[in-house]
Amino acid sequence: MKSFSSTTRSSAAQQGHTLVELLIAISLGSVVLASLGGVLLVSELKVSANIQRNLDAKDAANRAIDLIRREANLSSRIDFGDLDVSASTSPDCRVNTPLILVQRTDDSNQITDTSSSNPRKICYKTIPFNELPSAYPRTLKGPCVLVRLGPGYKPNGDVYDSPDLTPHVLLDGVAGTNECAGGFTADIEPSSNVRRKANMQITLASNVSYEFSVQIPSTLAYEGLNLYRKCKVLDGTSDYCASDSYASHYLTEKSPQKAKWNPRPEAENIFYFLNPYSEYVLSKDSSSGFCSYAECFVKRGDYAVELSKVDALIFPDKEIRPTR
Amino acid sequence: MKLLSRQGFTLFELIITVAVISIVSSIGLRSTYTFLQEQKLRQASNELLSYLLAARAKTLREANVSESGTVKACEVKIEMKLDESSNTISPTISPSPDSEVPDSPANVCNDYPSLPVLNLLTASGGSDLTLTASEGSSPFFITFTRMGTVASSNLSNSQSVSLPRTFYLSNPSATDLQRCVMVDLNSLRIGWRNSDAEACTYNGH
Numbered sequence: 001m002k003s004f005s006s007t008t009r010s011s012a013a014q015q016g017h018t019l020v021e022l023l024i025a026i027s028l029g030s031v032v033l034a035s036l037g038g039v040l041l042v043s044e045l046k047v048s049a050n051i052q053r054n055l056d057a058k059d060a061a062n063r064a065i066d067l068i069r070r071e072a073n074l075s076s077r078i079d080f081g082d083l084d085v086s087a088s089t090s091p092d093c094r095v096n097t098p099l100i101l102v103q104r105t106d107d108s109n110q111i112t113d114t115s116s117s118n119p120r121k122i123c124y125k126t127i128p129f130n131e132l133p134s135a136y137p138r139t140l141k142g143p144c145v146l147v148r149l150g151p152g153y154k155p156n157g158d159v160y161d162s163p164d165l166t167p168h169v170l171l172d173g174v175a176g177t178n179e180c181a182g183g184f185t186a187d188i189e190p191s192s193n194v195r196r197k198a199n200m201q202i203t204l205a206s207n208v209s210y211e212f213s214v215q216i217p218s219t220l221a222y223e224g225l226n227l228y229r230k231c232k233v234l235d236g237t238s239d240y241c242a243s244d245s246y247a248s249h250y251l252t253e254k255s256p257q258k259a260k261w262n263p264r265p266e267a268e269n270i271f272y273f274l275n276p277y278s279e280y281v282l283s284k285d286s287s288s289g290f291c292s293y294a295e296c297f298v299k300r301g302d303y304a305v306e307l308s309k310v311d312a313l314i315f316p317d318k319e320i321r322p323t324r
Numbered sequence: 325m326k327l328l329s330r331q332g333f334t335l336f337e338l339i340i341t342v343a344v345i346s347i348v349s350s351i352g353l354r355s356t357y358t359f360l361q362e363q364k365l366r367q368a369s370n371e372l373l374s375y376l377l378a379a380r381a382k383t384l385r386e387a388n389v390s391e392s393g394t395v396k397a398c399e400v401k402i403e404m405k406l407d408e409s410s411n412t413i414s415p416t417i418s419p420s421p422d423s424e425v426p427d428s429p430a431n432v433c434n435d436y437p438s439l440p441v442l443n444l445l446t447a448s449g450g451s452d453l454t455l456t457a458s459e460g461s462s463p464f465f466i467t468f469t470r471m472g473t474v475a476s477s478n479l480s481n482s483q484s485v486s487l488p489r490t491f492y493l494s495n496p497s498a499t500d501l502q503r504c505v506m507v508d509l510n511s512l513r514i515g516w517r518n519s520d521a522e523a524c525t526y527n528g529h
Contacts, residue, residue, distance in 0.1 A: 019337050023344065136488065150477030153469045153509075156395040157429075160476065168508055168509040169511065
């Protein structure tokens with residue numbers, strides 16, 4: 001009996017599983033594995049996508065900052081306010097404008113068109129996402145976007161004469177409320193006179209902030225007629241530096257006449273001297289003494305000129321810029 | 325019992341098994357086909373974007389004003405081009421030929437080492453992809469200035485270009501799946517859309 005029972009169990013054990021049992025087992029196992037694997041896969045994909053989005057956002061912010069810096073380096077002034085880039089088209093750079101640059105126009109380093117009706121000016125500002133042109137629907141993230149308005153580029157890298165009123169998105173996903181103020185801020189220095197430096201901040205909706213500064217190089221590469229007042233200083237005949245032009249100015253006789261010129265606070269006032277620095281005397285008055293440039297007399301021989309609120313004295317061998 | 329173990333499967337079991345395998349396979353094959361098509365489009369759009377990024381990088385690296393005052397830029401041409409060896413038409417991107425416009429900048433992308441001609445998805449048989457653009461017809465030109473920005477006009481023919489500009493890659497047999505590459509003044513983006521009527525969607529942040 002014992003032997004029979006044992007034989008029966010042995011036969012049943014050797015019988016194995018039916019195909020249906022195997023299919024069911026495989027199906028159940030597949031479902032369990034797929035569930036576990038799916039959860040892990042989805043989690044991994046979400047993490048990867050999140051990392052990629054952060055990298056893309058950082059790259060986009062860096063590119064926007066890079067462009068702003070590059071355009072600043074080719075400009076002559078930073079400003080807020082009333083530069084009329086878009087008089088009748090929204091968005092208007094005259095309102096809530098964080099930054100305006102004046103763009104260099106050609107390879108000869110000349111700004112020749114700052115006073116015309118189509119100035120080569122660029123402005124950056126944040127606008128609500130839903131104010132973008134139709135070419136941008138659904139493509140970018142809000143609530144605000146940082147846009148650039150201004151002339152487009154020629155293939156040679158120069159800007160066109162006419163302003164482009166189409167806002168080009170430099171960065172999306174920018175934070176901001178109330179007309180998107182706050183997502184992009186600029187603190188321009190100095191507060192008056194020629195503004196060459198700005199500390200800026202871009203804040204994304206994800207609370208990531210980018211702080212950077214732009215510095216317009218204070219070189220002689222730019223000759224904006226409305227921005228620079230350059231006088232070539234000669235000895236001799238009395239004359240005044242003509243306004244708004246690159247004209248000659250003359251040191252006049254020290255006594256009894258002291259020539260004085262009228263500075264333009266909104267322009268950079270630069271004097272070029274034809275002779276080496278050692279041939280001139282800088283003094284507080286027409287005789288002698290220390291001067292702080294803002295009230296400086298420049299003398300050579302029997303001639304002198306009072307340089308009030310001068311921004312730069314440039315000699316062939318030396319460049320002097322007063323501390324602002 | 326020994327006889328029973330050699331009995332094999334019944335017809336009913338086999339039919340059930342074949343039916344289940346067929347259903348699963350049909351679902352899997354369709355998903356696999358869609359996945360492969362999507363991957364092909366994704367790879368093609370990534371190749372297009374990578375090429376544009378390489379062109380921009382080359383411009384930034386080499387297109388400064390030379391001592392002789394020569395200004396350089398980089399223009400690439402995107403077109404549906406015939407491959408004579410396989411007699412297929414596929415999306416291609418290549419450096420644009422030197423400009424015929426007088427006094428225009430030299431095309432730095434043609435300088436040695438020049439960017440290669442790239443047939444999108446040649447390795448994986450991408451000849452069945454179609455390339456279109458938001459405006460204009462093939463060939464399309466994109467010019468990068470020495471600042472890395474996209475120019476508002478072409479280097480080769482001085483025609484103006486409206487930005488942003490979007491290129492679409494699609495499979496004619498599955499037009500409900502399209503990839504887009506948007507080219508704007510200072511940004512290049514890759515995205516997708518599900519039909520011609522839709523705007524492209526890009527990964528935001």
